[in-house]
Amino acid sequence: MSDLKQRLKNKTAAIGIVGLGYVGLPLAVAFSEAGFKVLGFDMQQKRVNSVNKGQPYIADIDSESLSAVVVNNLLQATTDQSRFKELDVICICVPTPLTRTREPDLSYVTSQSEELSRYLQPGQLIVLESTTYPGTTREVVLPILERSGLKGGQDFYLAYSPERVDPGNKKYRIKNTPKIVGGIDPQSTRLAELLYRQVADMVVPLSSPEVAEMTKVFENVFRSVNIALVNELAQLCEKMGISVWEVIDAASSKPFGYMPFYPGPGIGGHCIPLDPYYLASKARQ
Ligand SMILES: NC(=O)c1ccc[n+]([C@@H]2O[C@H](COP(=O)([O-])OP(=O)(O)OC[C@H]3O[C@@H](n4cnc5c(N)ncnc54)[C@H](O)[C@@H]3O)[C@@H](O)[C@H]2O)c1
Numbered sequence: 001m002s003d004l005k006q007r008l009k010n011k012t013a014a015i016g017i018v019g020l021g022y023v024g025l026p027l028a029v030a031f032s033e034a035g036f037k038v039l040g041f042d043m044q045q046k047r048v049n050s051v052n053k054g055q056p057y058i059a060d061i062d063s064e065s066l067s068a069v070v071v072n073n074l075l076q077a078t079t080d081q082s083r084f085k086e087l088d089v090i091c092i093c094v095p096t097p098l099t100r101t102r103e104p105d106l107s108y109v110t111s112q113s114e115e116l117s118r119y120l121q122p123g124q125l126i127v128l129e130s131t132t133y134p135g136t137t138r139e140v141v142l143p144i145l146e147r148s149g150l151k152g153g154q155d156f157y158l159a160y161s162p163e164r165v166d167p168g169n170k171k172y173r174i175k176n177t178p179k180i181v182g183g184i185d186p187q188s189t190r191l192a193e194l195l196y197r198q199v200a201d202m203v204v205p206l207s208s209p210e211v212a213e214m215t216k217v218f219e220n221v222f223r224s225v226n227i228a229l230v231n232e233l234a235q236l237c238e239k240m241g242i243s244v245w246e247v248i249d250a251a252s253s254k255p256f257g258y259m260p261f262y263p264g265p266g267i268g269g270h271c272i273p274l275d276p277y278y279l280a281s282k283a284r285q
Contacts, residue, residue, distance in 0.1 A: 003123060004088055004089075004123055004125060004157075004191060005190075005191065005194060007088055008088075008089075008191070008194045008195055008198065009194070011034065011035040011036050011198065013036060013088040013089055013195075014036070014037050014038075014086055014087045014088050014089070015031050015036050015037070015038045015039070015087065015088065015089045015090075015091070015195075016038070016039045016040075016041060016083075016084060016087040016089065016090040016091070017031070017038060017039075017040045017041065017090075017091050017093060018040075018041045018042075018090060018091065018092045018093060018094060018112060019041070019042060019092065019093040019094040019095070019108075019112075019130075020040045020041070020042040020047050020048075020051060020077060020093075021042075021058070021093065021095070022058055022060070022165065022167050023093040023129060023130075023163040023165055024040065024042075024091070024093035024129075025040070025051070025056070025058055025060075025061055026058075026060050026061055026165060026174060027091060027093065027129070027163065027174065027199075028040045028051075028075055028077075029061055029065055029066060029069055029075065030174045030175070030199040031198070031199055032069035032072075032074035032075040033065070033068075033069060033074075034198045034199050035074070036074070036198070037073075037074055038069075038074060038075045038076075039076055039077070039078060039083060039086070039087060040075065040076070040077040040078070041077070041078060041079065041080075041081060041083075042077060042079065043079060045079055047077070048077040048078060048079055051066070051070070051075065051076075051077035052070065052076065052077050053070075054066045054068075054070040054071065058167070059167065059168060060165070060167055060168070081115050081116075081118075081119065082119060084115075084116060084119035084120070084121075085119045085121055087121075087124065088123070088124060088125065089124065089125045089126075089127070089195055090116065090124065090125075090126050090127070091127045091129050091161075092109065092112055092113075092116075092126070092127065092128045092129060092130060092141075093129045093130060093163065094108040094109060094112050094130055095108050095130070095270070096108065096109060096130045096131055096132050096274075096278070097270065097274065098274050098277055102277050103277070103281055104132065104133060104277065104278050104281050106132065106136065106140060108130075109128070109130055109132065109136065109140065109141065110140060110144060113140070113141045113144035113145055114144055114147075116144075116145060117144055117145050117146075117147045117148040118148070120145055120148040120150055120156060121156075122150060122155045122156065123155075123156065124156045124157070125156070125157040125158075125159070125188070125191045125192065125195065126141075126145065126156065126157070126158050126159075127159050127160070127161050127181075127192055127195070128141055128158075128159075128160050128161075128209075129160075129161055129162060129163045131162060131163075131216055131217065131220065131271060131275055131278070132213060132216075132217075132278060133213065133217060133278040133279060133281060133282040134210045134211075134213040134214040134217070134282060135210060135213070135282065136160075136209075136213060137158060137159070137160040137182075137184065137209035137210075137213065138184055138208075138209055138210065141158065142158055142184060145158065152184055152185075152188075153183075153184050153185035153188060157183065157184075157185075157187060157188040157191050157192075158183065158184045158188050158209075159181055159182060159183035159184070159188045159189060159191070159192035159209060159212075160182050160183075160209035160212045160213055161179060161180060161181040161182070161192055161196060161212060162180065162212060162213070162215070162216035164177050164178075164179070164216075164219070165177070167269075174199055174200060175199065175200060175201055176200075176201055177200065178200065178201075178202040178203070178204055179196040179200040179202070179203045179204070180203075180204045180205075180206055180212050180215055180216075181193050181196060181203060181204070181205055181206065181212060182205075182206040182207065182208045182209040182210070182211050182212035182213075183208075183209065184208075184209060189205050189206070190205070193205045216275075217275050217276075217278055217279045218279075220271060220272050220275035220276070221275065221276045221279055223261075223272050224267060224272050224273065224275070224276050225276075226259075226261040227261055227264070227267050227272070228267070229261070230244075230248070230261040230262060230263050231263050231264070231266070233247070233263070234263035244263060248260050248261075248262065
């Protein structure tokens with residue numbers, strides 16, 4: 001552990017980011033900008049080529065920032081997962097969609113974990129960032145990684161730290177959005193905390209991955225419920241000839257017990273509308 005701690009502190013740790021989408025690409029750029037050598041993995045060759053050419057494909061990353069880290073040899077992308085062996089830290093940012101029957105589809109997480117278990121090295125820190133239901137890190141990811149013959153918390157470290165990125169938000173970025181971390185044991189939590197302190201101003205350590213997983217789904221369910229509520233209120237106000245905007249402004253004058261949500265064309269995206277099903281599915285169990 002002390003080796004990795006040292007490498008994180010002096011920024012010589014090699015960091016891998018799996019899944020270079022809305023979550024993974026900004027994270028890869030953030031670690032590179034902090035001075036780490038980052039290897040990004042994506043199954044889409046097109047995305048890998050774009051990263052290596054310094055050409056971003058998501059709005060939150062501009063071409064100057066991406067080109068700068070690529071040209072300076074801090075960020076490189078590949079589809080070759082055998083290169084997991086070269087890394088000290090691996091953050092998993094793969095999709096967590098729903099099945100046709102609206103059950104959690106963890107196939108990306110499980111296949112990724114299987115791939116990782118083939119190349120897992122003693123001393124590595126693995127962090128799951130994908131949004132998921134409480135229990136995934138310990139009940140699903142850990143047993144798959146342990147097929148490597150290595151033991152979690154002893155031979156390798158494992159934590160959950162959800163990404164809280166808000167695509168398009170210019171005010172809150174990785175640096176000024178507090179990051180929560182929960183490891184399967186105290187050492188995993190400490191290492192994950194140290195990792196994210198390199199790119200985020202505030203890191204909040206939690207007692208377990210389950211608390212971190214539940215916190216993330218709770219935050220997204222909170223948004224989903226309140227967006228649905230204000231959209232229904234907007235329809236009612238329209239029928240009653242009341243300005244919903246004036247109502248929201250008026251309610252916002254209350255300094256406690258209320259926070260404003262604004263009506264819009266729906267919830268959208270591939271997180272907020274899906275994540276409540278992750279919690280509901282676990283609740284049914
Ligand atoms: N988009 C957001 O605003 C947001 C915010 C917070 C959390 N999340 C969560 O983060 C996770 C990732 O979301 P996203 O928005 O970045 O998704 P995305 O679809 O933008 O990106 C995922 C990337 O992973 C790649 N991928 C899939 N399987 C892979 C594998 N086995 N190996 C390598 N690459 C693989 C895909 O090709 C894609 O490029 C999800 O769990 C999501 O719920 C998303």
